[in-house]
Amino acid sequence: MSCNGCRVLRKACNDNCALRPCLEPIQSPEAQAHATLFLSKFFGRSDFLNFISSAPSDHQRIALFQSLLYEAAGRRVNPVNGAMGLLSTGNWHVCEAAVQTVLAGGWPVSDGDGNGIQQEVDESSEGFQMTVVQPINVMIGDGDGAELVVRCRRSDGEEPKLLKLFE
Numbered sequence: 001m002s003c004n005g006c007r008v009l010r011k012a013c014n015d016n017c018a019l020r021p022c023l024e025p026i027q028s029p030e031a032q033a034h035a036t037l038f039l040s041k042f043f044g045r046s047d048f049l050n051f052i053s054s055a056p057s058d059h060q061r062i063a064l065f066q067s068l069l070y071e072a073a074g075r076r077v078n079p080v081n082g083a084m085g086l087l088s089t090g091n092w093h094v095c096e097a098a099v100q101t102v103l104a105g106g107w108p109v110s111d112g113d114g115n116g117i118q119q120e121v122d123e124s125s126e127g128f129q130m131t132v133v134q135p136i137n138v139m140i141g142d143g144d145g146a147e148l149v150v151r152c153r154r155s156d157g158e159e160p161k162l163l164k165l166f167e
Helices: 004-009 029-043 045-054 058-077 082-088 092-103 126-130
Strands: 137-140 148-151
Touching: 004 029, 029 045, 029 058, 029 092, 045 058, 058 082, 058 092, 082 092
Parallel strands: none
Antiparallel strands: 137 148
16 A cells, blocks of 8 residues: 555555655654655655655654754745754744644745744735735936936835935
8 A cells, every 4th residue: 555655746655665664753644645745845756755765774764754844844934044043043943833834734934034934825815915015116217328216115105215325
């Protein structure tokens, strides 16, 4: 019978399956499928399977699978430093929450500062409509030289301040 990892990846499974021992520590069949699918999307199916197959023993494959799961979830939440960045800043609970989100079938997303998780929203949701940013107006000015005029609108209605960086 096919293991949950091979079933989700639609690959043939046999008695020497590299994924089967990796999934044994995860209790729920659905969580096994979610973790496998998340890792195959994050690393790419062939790279993920090559990583797992390169480990010489089953206990090393289990450790590698868990390590890849934490690193991928950590990179989704903190793209710059990943799981090690979350660990070193004392935010390991965020990485744990991201892994639990993956096992529950979610897709962890960074909240922008790398310290939390926000839920993904689709374009029809109210949260998405409220955070839509209007595009800036870019016009090439008329006159002697070609100058670029950028007009921006702030969300509070005030005019943006002009910074003179090079004088």
